Amino acid sequence: MENNHVTVLEINLNAIDFNFNYFKSKLHKKTKVLTVIKAFGYGCGSIEIAKFLESKADYYAVAYLDEGIALRNAGIKTPIIILHPQKNNLQKIVEYQLEPNIYSINLLKSFVEDAKQLKLQNYPFHLKFNTGLNRLGFSNDEILEISSTVNNQKELFIKSVFSHIAASEDLNEREFTLQQINTFNSLSKELISQLNNNPFKHMLNTSGILNYASEAQFDMVRLGIGLYGFGNDEKETTNLKNVVTLRSVISQIHTVQEGETVGYNRAFKATSTVKTATIPIGYADGISTQFSNGVGYVYINNQKAAIIGNICMDMLMVNVSDINCNEGDEVLIYKNQQHIEALAKAINTIPYELLTSISQRVKRVLKQC
Numbered sequence: 101m102e103n104n105h106v107t108v109l110e111i112n113l114n115a116i117d118f119n120f121n122y123f124k125s126k127l128h129k130k131t132k133v134l135t136v137i138k139a140f141g142y143g144c145g146s147i148e149i150a151k152f153l154e155s156k157a158d159y160y161a162v163a164y165l166d167e168g169i170a171l172r173n174a175g176i177k178t179p180i181i182i183l184h185p186q187k188n189n190l191q192k193i194v195e196y197q198l199e200p201n202i203y204s205i206n207l208l209k210s211f212v213e214d215a216k217q218l219k220l221q222n223y224p225f226h227l228k229f230n231t232g233l234n235r236l237g238f239s240n241d242e243i244l245e246i247s248s249t250v251n252n253q254k255e256l257f258i259k260s261v262f263s264h265i266a267a268s269e270d271l272n273e274r275e276f277t278l279q280q281i282n283t284f285n286s287l288s289k290e291l292i293s294q295l296n297n298n299p300f301k302h303m304l305n306t307s308g309i310l311n312y313a314s315e316a317q318f319d320m321v322r323l324g325i326g327l328y329g330f331g332n333d334e335k336e337t338t339n340l341k342n343v344v345t346l347r348s349v350i351s352q353i354h355t356v357q358e359g360e361t362v363g364y365n366r367a368f369k370a371t372s373t374v375k376t377a378t379i380p381i382g383y384a385d386g387i388s389t390q391f392s393n394g395v396g397y398v399y400i401n402n403q404k405a406a407i408i409g410n411i412c413m414d415m416l417m418v419n420v421s422d423i424n425c426n427e428g429d430e431v432l433i434y435k436n437q438q439h440i441e442a443l444a445k446a447i448n449t450i451p452y453e454l455l456t457s458i459s460q461r462v463k464r465v466l467k468q469c
């Protein structure tokens with residue numbers, strides 16, 4: 101598609117490579133790395149990233165079936181885990197050679213039935229334990245039923261067992277996290293002792309790798325936000341390279357006189373003469389209206405320009421009274437990780453949400469220098 105849009109999300113592939121290697125360097129040589137590319141690769145482009153990392157990533161994971169199908173249709177051959185499948189997805193999962201996360205007895209029985217119908221032989225799936233997040237996963241009292249169901253058939257086998265930490269970034273929750281790790285250790289040991297094969301194990305997400313690599317590295321880690329440049333704490337982030345830059349331009353400059361207002365509902369009222377710039381990006385592009393009225397800011401010619409008035413669907417206005425700038429000048433909506441972290445904090449959210457909210461209308465441009 102031709103880019104007729106001046107607002108672009110630039111993705112720096114070299115930075116992705118750097119960040120991947122950074123996390124890899126924290127791990128034992130033989131530890132596998134699964135790269136999480138759900139939600140369009142955290143907004144950065146799942147297909148592009150999957151292609152770029154194909155020789156490095158041992159595994160990919162996405163949340164939903166559709167996301168996995170898109171990767172297979174793009175020619176990605178790496179094993180892909182579907183983290184959150186539903187019963188009616190299982191046939192398609194097999195058709196596209198995807199590997200489901202099975203998280204309940206219900207889903208397990210349904211998959212076994214489908215597998216018999218499809219006459220599968222030794223098809224892999226992954227099994228998730230709930231160790232305290234209370235989101236998805238089997239509990240300790242279901243182990244016997246899992247093993248008897250699995251041992252009673254030849255169509256499927258458990259390729260890995262895993263769990264997910266609730267607060268891996270929060271060292272105040274270290275005790276709880278160590279308890280989760282212990283629980284996972286004992287649940288997986290108990291299950292595996294009842295199986296005819298030996299599945300591999302994994303537990304750590306990005307901040308898990310940073311905080312618990314010695315306690316819970318197991319055989320694989322699941323790298324998400326770190327790949328995209330965020331360490332879940334400002335200090336860790338400085339060790340990573342910036343992946344995402346959201347760029348636009350100034351469409352028009354206005355001089356607003358004292359007593360005049362800017363934008364819908366006249367939310368900004370000028371108490372003196374103000375120079376404003378109108379930028380072609382709005383809430384339909386994923387810039388939250390919570391950034392309205394001075395909560396958010398952009399960079400123009402290296403200076404901060406506060407958002408003025410209410411953000412519109414397709415544009416927003418900023419205060420450029422003290423900035424030497426012209427129509428057509430570049431605007432950085434998201435300059436770098438530090439800018440994104442500060443903006444996320446200002447509206448009580450996290451960089452994950454800002455990245456994944458950038459809508460598909462914003463053209464993605466890959467940069468590799």
Ligand SMILES: *Cc1c(COP(=O)(O)O)cnc(C)c1O
Nearest residue numbers: 136264305306322323324325326
């Ligand atoms: C999203 C997700 C991850 C990645 O987490 P990050 O904090 O982005 O590294 C890992 N595991 C599971 C099960 C997930 O859902």
